[in-house]
Amino acid sequence: MGNSQPLSSWADWLKPQRNRMIVLMILAAVAMVIPVVANNYLLEVLTNAWFYTILCLGLNIVVGYAGLLDLGYAAFFAVGAYTTGILTSKFGFNFWLTIPFAVGCSMLAGVIIGGPTLRLRSDYLAIVTLGFGEIVRIIARNLEITGGASGLIGIERPYFFGIQLNQGIHFYYVFLLLAIAACYVSYRLQHSRLGRAWQYVREDEDAAEAMGIDRVGVKLHAYVIGAMFGGIAGCFFAAKMTAISPETFTFAQSVLILLGVVLGGMGKIPGVIVGAFALVLFPEVFRGVGSMRMLIFAIVMLVIMLYRPEGIWPRVKS
Amino acid sequence: MALLQVQDLLLSFSGLEVIRTLDFAVEEGSIASLIGPNGAGKTSVFNCLTGFYRPDAGIIRFAGKSLIGRKPHKITQAGMARTFQNLRLFKSMTVLENVMSGMHCRTSAGALGAVFQTGSQQREEIRIREVSEECLDIVGLLSKKEVYAGNLAYGDQRRVEWARALATRPKLLLLDEPAAGLNNDEKKALIALILRIRDTLGITILLIEHDMGLVMEVSEKITVIDYGRKIAEGTALEVQNNPKVIEAYLGSEEEGDFL
Numbered sequence: 269m270g271n272s273q274p275l276s277s278w279a280d281w282l283k284p285q286r287n288r289m290i291v292l293m294i295l296a297a298v299a300m301v302i303p304v305v306a307n308n309y310l311l312e313v314l315t316n317a318w319f320y321t322i323l324c325l326g327l328n329i330v331v332g333y334a335g336l337l338d339l340g341y342a343a344f345f346a347v348g349a350y351t352t353g354i355l356t357s358k359f360g361f362n363f364w365l366t367i368p369f370a371v372g373c374s375m376l377a378g379v380i381i382g383g384p385t386l387r388l389r390s391d392y393l394a395i396v397t398l399g400f401g402e403i404v405r406i407i408a409r410n411l412e413i414t415g416g417a418s419g420l421i422g423i424e425r426p427y428f429f430g431i432q433l434n435q436g437i438h439f440y441y442v443f444l445l446l447a448i449a450a451c452y453v454s455y456r457l458q459h460s461r462l463g464r465a466w467q468y469v470r471e472d473e474d475a476a477e478a479m480g481i482d483r484v485g486v487k488l489h490a491y492v493i494g495a496m497f498g499g500i501a502g503c504f505f506a507a508k509m510t511a512i513s514p515e516t517f518t519f520a521q522s523v524l525i526l527l528g529v530v531l532g533g534m535g536k537i538p539g540v541i542v543g544a545f546a547l548v549l550f551p552e553v554f555r556g557v558g559s560m561r562m563l564i565f566a567i568v569m570l571v572i573m574l575y576r577p578e579g580i581w582p583r584v585k586s
Numbered sequence: 587m588a589l590l591q592v593q594d595l596l597l598s599f600s601g602l603e604v605i606r607t608l609d610f611a612v613e614e615g616s617i618a619s620l621i622g623p624n625g626a627g628k629t630s631v632f633n634c635l636t637g638f639y640r641p642d643a644g645i646i647r648f649a650g651k652s653l654i655g656r657k658p659h660k661i662t663q664a665g666m667a668r669t670f671q672n673l674r675l676f677k678s679m680t681v682l683e684n685v686m687s688g689m690h691c692r693t694s695a696g697a698l699g700a701v702f703q704t705g706s707q708q709r710e711e712i713r714i715r716e717v718s719e720e721c722l723d724i725v726g727l728l729s730k731k732e733v734y735a736g737n738l739a740y741g742d743q744r745r746v747e748w749a750r751a752l753a754t755r756p757k758l759l760l761l762d763e764p765a766a767g768l769n770n771d772e773k774k775a776l777i778a779l780i781l782r783i784r785d786t787l788g789i790t791i792l793l794i795e796h797d798m799g800l801v802m803e804v805s806e807k808i809t810v811i812d813y814g815r816k817i818a819e820g821t822a823l824e825v826q827n828n829p830k831v832i833e834a835y836l837g838s839e840e841e842g843d844f845l
Contacts, residue, residue, distance in 0.1 A: 452701075453701050456700045456701045456703070457697060457700050457701065459700075460695065460697075460699075460700030460707070460711075461690065461693055461695045461700070461707075461710070461711070461714070462695075462696060462697055462700060463700070464683060464686060464687065464690075465687075465690055467676065467679060467683075468676055468679075468687045468690075471676040471677065471678065471679065472674050472675075472676060474638070474658075474674065475670065475674035475675070475676065476676075476687065477638075477657075477658040477659050477662075478636060478638075478658055478662060478667075478668055478670070478674075479659075479662060479687040479688050479690060479691070479750060479754060480659045480662035480663050480688070480690055480691025480692075480754050481659055481687065481690050481691070482657075482659045483659070489696075489697060493697060
């Protein structure tokens with residue numbers, strides 16, 4: 269963690285609770301009214317940004333709070349998406365009824381993978397989660413019920429009080445609300461007994477254990493809650509896209525989500541949101557330079573990591 | 587009956603015997619010490635007691651229950667707290683947050699309670715804070731509760747460790763070289779603190795220590811070990827005059843000033 273670095277002035281200004289609330293209110297208001305002025309393209313990009321915000325916040329619980337390196341997070345997102353996809357397209361379930369199943373399945377996946385592996389030290393865990401992510405994708409590719417390599421199509425769009433959610437603006441608000449909920453849950457968890465336990469374990473596992481903290485138990489909590497975030501995001505993703513295929517849930521996807529967390533600043537909610545937005549907006553901003561854009565994206569990220577190894581968001585520390 | 591009873595404890599690392607058939611007991615409400623030259627196996631004994639090492643054989647009974655095979659966090663929950671020889675604080679957290687870690691095993695709120703801010707969760711948070719502040723008050727660090735632990739002076743960091751151990755509400759407190767690196771004033775304060783913890787909180791204390799002045803002053807019973815074996819046991823006076831102890835210490839350069 270090292271010594272404290274100088275604070276930038278805007279971070280100083282953000283310290284008092286009142287100033288934070290003002291900024292939060294303005295941002296929320298902007299997010300709420302943006303669809304009125306935005307064109308379809310911008311709306312789609314922003315929807316995508318909120319979507320990645322949910323995923324990044326979920327992974328942040330695992331990586332940022334509990335300090336576990338997870339390289340297969342897309343698997344949980346896949347489990348959620350496929351659960352909803354299969355239940356609606358093959359069994360005719362109402363979308364809303366699939367949510368508890370999607371949550372249940374992704375949490376179960378978290379227990380199955382986390383239970384035996386969380387005893388391992390972090391580098392081994394990274395390898396196992398990487399493998400797990402690939403296993404889930406390959407299973408989805410080869411099972412009949414998941415539609416094989418072409419995936420599932422014809423996932424019905426949900427109705428909300430009689431209105432079918434079928435326009436960009438609908439999904440913008442769906443993902444915005446989910447992202448706000450994800451922020452709230454993250455914030456509450458971070459400042460709770462469980463959140464502190466994650467931090468203790470992250471800082472010094474042995475000392476945490478000597479203080480009576482069940483190391484494996486609290487890690488499993490982080491893992492399962494993170495999986496749940498991914499599952500919920502996946503289930504709404506399936507509803508928005510109406511079609512899902514195994515290639516959405518590649519290793520690259522897992523890395524991208526992890527990148528958002530690390531780029532913005534692990535363990536810091538505003539940082540993770542900034543990271544998720546950076547992830548989605550950078551490639552769009554540089555769309556003009558054509559095939560060079562991914563290269564520029566990579567360079568920008570390298571520069572950020574070189575000059576701000578703790579992420580874009582400043583560390584507020586006395 | 588003794589609060590802590592160790593019988594025939596045996597620990598080896600790939601054939602090397604670190605502790606060989608060690609027996610000792612700590613009476614409830616007493617202050618006991620475990621001493622011995624460097625490498626005698628003192629910290630290994632602590633690690634066996636607290637579940638960090640699994641002994642090859644032997645019996646460890648604490649408050650009437652066997653501790654063999656129990657995980658460290660379960661042992662802490664059962665009422666045995668420890669401090670570390672080389673400080674193991676959560677350095678980037680505040681002093682108060684450090685101490686709050688001790689209350690973890692005495693509380694139960696989970697994720698749902700935190701998300702929905704239930705009444706019991708909020709009451710529990712208040713209680714965690716209160717108990718932690720009390721513990722900080724006992725060690726005299728309450729005024730520094732919002733300071734990051736890593737920014738404290740060394741002596742103060744030690745105090746945070748004691749407060750953190752106290753916050754687990756222990757029956758038995760294991761102190762691993764509590765005086766290491768402390769100056770004379772701090773040592774005096776430590777002696778007063780050890781006595782106060784025992785006398786006012788009724789917590790039994792077992793300490794490992796190199797500072798003989800401190801050991802002789804506070805301990806009611808001293809167990810001396812060398813090469814993982816008990817070589818003497820008794821009061822400060824008895825131990826000091828024991829020829830085996832003198833021999834064990836004379837062989838060690840570092841402890842040459844013992845006599």
